[in-house]
Amino acid sequence: MKDFTRRDALKMTGGTLLAAGTIGMPSIARAAYPDRPINIIVPFATGGYNDRLARAFAPHLEKAIGQPLVVVNKPGAGTQLGHTYALQQAADGYSILCTSASPYIPLTILLQKAPYKNEDFWMINLPSRDYTLAATSADSQVKDFAQVIDMLKKDPKSLSIGVQPASADYANMVLTMQTVGIDPANLRIVTYDGGGPARNATAGNQVDVGFVGGEGFIPLKTKVRPLAIYSADTVEWYPDAPLIGASGIKTDMVEGSQRGWAVSAKLKSExxxxxxxxxxxxxxxxxxPTAVAALKKQDLSTTWFGPEASNKAFLDNAAKMAKYVDLLKS
Amino acid sequence: MIDFSAFLEALNIMATSAGSWGWIVPGLVVGLVFSAIPGVSITMAMAIVLPMSLYMDFFSAVVFLTSVYTGAGFGGSVPAILMNIPGSPASYATTFDGYAMSKKGQHNEALGYALFASTICGILGYVLLLFVVEPLANIVLRIGPLEMFAVAIWGMLLLGSLGSKYVTRGLLAAGLGVLLGTVGMNTAGFIRGTMGFPTLLDGISPIPAMIGLLAAGQLLTLAGKDYILDAEEARKVSVRKILAGCWGTMKYPGVLVRGSIIGIIIGAVPGVGSSVGNLIAYAETKRTAKDSASFGKGNPKGVIAAESAVASAEGGSMATMLALGIPGGGATAILLAAFMMHNIVPGPTFIETQKPMVYAIILNNIVQAIALLGVGIGFIYLASMVVKVRTRYILPAILVIATLGTYAVDGSPSGPITLFIFSLLGFLLVRYEYPVAAVVVGILLGRMLETEFLRSYQLSGGDPLYLFQRPGAMAIVGIMILSFAMTAWGKRKQARVEAEEELALQKLHEEEAVAGARKT
Structure with a gap:
């Protein structure tokens, strides 16, 4: 082999790889599911609720399914990147999603024209629910929700309102204002690009009233006063938060977050x-029971609603968001 | 103030969990190595080791993760000093004087200055934290958008002190930087300049952009050379000189304290992190220094100022996380997750009921800062070997590592693509003599400027008199103006002294000339 060039070497390596690939493939296809590790795709960065849920639940799910699980974080573009990535994976059961299906799937579709539909996803279980909480700093002069409405009715600029635009919280806030006859355009609305900053601003009395997902307020409970929570029934993790219904305002509302486990609809059908x-x-x-106990310690939910109830809850809420899409667009 | 019985209990925790001390050194090494790779951020280093920490008990996990954090705080300055490529945005200001020192053959000393400033201010930050962890957290919550806007402006003023040949090109470059920094969805939900790419909704990734801008020009410059340092006798790695640099740091207590205060306060504010603190600390030190002309040309004070702010920001960031459960930046967000994964939720309740644990965590961080001194010297010693290697081997290696690093930031090709585009931009900027630094600062601060300005506008309903309702913002603006006035005053005085000297010199020359004329 006098004229053995680099190109030849490359061809040979390529050929070997190709051969190895073709020999290896059929055996993978024939084996019983699951015969290799499964990826859990989390469309958020490490450390968020879904990431914690995925990592805390993984050991228990590993035991039930008999294969190791690998958490893959794919954050970006308000979950659009992670959700797109999940749908791009082969429908072979080796990638599952742990995500905040609501509000992010409908939101990315309605506002960012994400290249998927609600129906492309199939919810297996959405155990965690979060609701918009209207709150104020613990040392604020505002005492209850009725007072907020009274003050805003007299002068819409009397109180500043902190909220994340294009969120379920924003829709709930606008729906409430419209119900009581306040034009949201006249309000002093301060926008935050995330629940965290909006909560900090509320706790620090930067804004008079914040409309944000309530669960994140739990570590800051002593620094805020809950005014109204947008849920039909008393919320298990924040029982002392007054329900919006109790303030006497009858308003339609959107559920804040529905988080849990999903796969591509293609996997279910094919x-x-x-x-x-x-x-x-x-x-x-x-x-x-060991999983339930372990997750409860971390304030994570495991309640089993099942695919039927979970998909219904998800699609109902998505439809409501589509109905109020103009409110979301602000 | 400090609670003594809790403090004693904390010492007890430290003593009884001696096993967890073993995690300090591995943690520091992981942090140092990862953050010294251009393109890999502190956050990433911590995200990688987070799952590992789940298998440890709580205190060990916290020790390990905070050690990574401590190590990573310093590691970024190594490539900044040796190659003018910051490991992360936090060590950007370190390049200004650090690399200039390297070019003069003082890389050993520069690294020593950086390491010691990092250690001392790391300790200083945590000692202060021990006393003020609760009040600081409450103050932080009160910092509103207008105050933040003032801070961002302060950071932008750094540009004035960087100086460039053409003022117009500097302003143009800064404008471009701010525009690039505001690409994506803003805080009010408006989408700008994404060209339809979903990745750009979150804005241009600052790390690959910064490395692209800075590395392109730098690598091309280096490619023309055989070694990073021209003079052969300068290519030495000497522990003695590193220690001399460490020792030299002690000569500038004022710089250390100022840097620490700026670092702690800015580090404590949620969502700002250390990438602004180092810029402000550098600019302030330069402005107030008597020898401000030598900044950027290898003045050790520049290195010390930048590093002291980075190191102490860690303490500030930890304060907010422990006392409020609010992460100050990406790294503390991961730390927070680690706490929660061990069923501990930081926040006001945690700090009230678990004070000994809080103190133990703070004390352990002080121990880590001391350990960093030893581990750091070893690390510097090895890393400095890079000056002995021919650039033809180093450059391709840096290029590959930086590309991989930016890929790893979010595991998608968007990182390397950003790196490539901004390398081209960086090359053009250098070619046409636009200051690259202005674009970098614009990218780092553009989003914050816009967000905070917009929120101030929304809060005030457009009333400019709102400034007078915010004493904090007034104080920041006041200090800023005062600092500028004093600099201007000092400069004028200096100019007058110089003019007088020149006049005297001229007289002398004239007299000499007259005397000379008489002789002939």
Whole structure:
């Protein structure tokens, strides 16, 4: 081999790889599901609620499914990147989503023209629910929600309002104002690009009233006063927050967040057996008493609602968001 | 103030959990190595080790993660000093004088200055934290958008002190930087300049952009040379000289204290992090220094100022996280997650009920800062070997590592693509003599400027007199104006002295000339 060039070497390596690939492939296809690690795609950065849920739940789900789980964080573009990535994966049951399905899937569709539909996703279980909470700093002169409405009715500029634009919280705030006959355009609205900054501004009395997802307020409970929570029933993790209904205002509302486990709808329709295995494993792990106890310690939910209830809740809320899309666009 | 019984209990925790001390050195090494790679941020280093920490008990996990944090705070300055490429935005200001020192063959000393400033101010930050962890957290919550806007303006004023040949090109470059910094969805939900790419909704990733801008020009300059340092005798790695630099840091207590105060306060404010603190600390030190003309040309005070702000910001950021459960930046967000994964929720309740644990965490961080001194010297010693290697081997290596690093930031090709585009931009800027630094500062601060200005406008309903309702903002603006006035005054005095000297000199020359004429 006098004229052995680099190009030849490259060809040979390529050929070997190709051969290895073709020999290896059929064996993978034939083995029973699951025979290799499964990826949990989290469309948020490390450390958020979904990431914590995925990592805390993983050991229990591993036990139920018999394969290791790998958490893959794909943050960016308000979850659009992660959700797109999840749909791009082969529908073989080796990638599942742990996500805040609501509000992010409908939001990215309605406002960012994300290249997917609500129906492209199939919810297996959405155990965690969050609701918009109207709150004020603990040392604020505002005592209850009725007072907020009274003051704003007299002078819409009397109180500043902190809220994240294009969010369920924003829609709830505007719906309330419209119900009581205040033109939202006259309000002093201060916008925040995330729940965290909006909560800090509320706790620090930067804004008079904040409309933000309530769960994040739990560590700051002593620094804020809850005024109204946008839920029909008393919220388990914030029982002392007055319900919006109690303030006497009858307003339509959007649920803040619905978080949990989902797969692509394609997996369910094309690989029903694999899907069934997955669903059973998640159902089993969710109801495993050791998992329930472990997650409860971290303030994470495991309640098993099942695919039917979860998909209905998700699609209902998505439809409501579509109905109020003009409010979201601000 | 400090609670003594809790403090004693904290010492007890420290003593009984001696096993966790073993995690300090590995943590520091991980932090140093990761953050010294251009393109890999502190946040990433911590995100990588987070899952590992889940298998440790709580205190060990916290020790390990905070050690990574401490190490990473310093690691970024190593490539900044040796190659003029900051490891992360936090060490950008370190390049100004650090690299200038390297070019003069003082890289050993420069690294020593940086390390010692980092250590001392790390300790200073945490000691202060021990006393003020609660009040500081409450003050931080009161800092509103107008105050933040004033801080961002202060950061932008750094540009004036960087100086460039053409003022117009400097302003143009800064404007371009701010515009680039505001690409994406803003705080009011408006989408600008994304050209339809969903990745750009979150804005241009600052780390690959910064490295692209700075590295392009720098790598091309280096490519023309055989070694990073021209003089052969300068290519030495000497522990003695590193220690001399460490020792030299002690000569500038004022710079250390000022840098620390700026670092702690800015580090404590949620969502700002250390990438602004180092710029302000540098600019302020330069402005108030008597020898401000030598800044940017290898003045050790520049290195010390920048590093002291970075190191103490860590303490400030931890204060907000422990006392309020609010992460000050990406790294503390991960730390917060680690706490929660061990079923501990930081916040007002945590600090009231678990004070000994809070103190133990703070004390352990002080120990880490001391350990960093030893580990850091070893690390510097190894890293400095880069000056002995031919650039033809280093450059491709840096290029590959930086590309991989920016890929790793969010695991998508958007990082390397940003790096490539901004390398081209950086090359053009250098070619046409526009100051690259102005674009970088604009990118780093543009978003903050816009966001905080917009919120101030929304809060005030457009009334400019709102400024007078915010004593904090007034104080910041006041200090800013005062500092400028004093500089101007000092400069005038200096100019007058210089003019007098020149006049005297001229007289002398004239007399000499007259005397000379008489002789002939």
């Amino acid at each position: 690989q029903p057996d694999i899907y069934k295995t997955l669903e059973d494993a998640i159902s089993k792990a969710s109801q495993d």
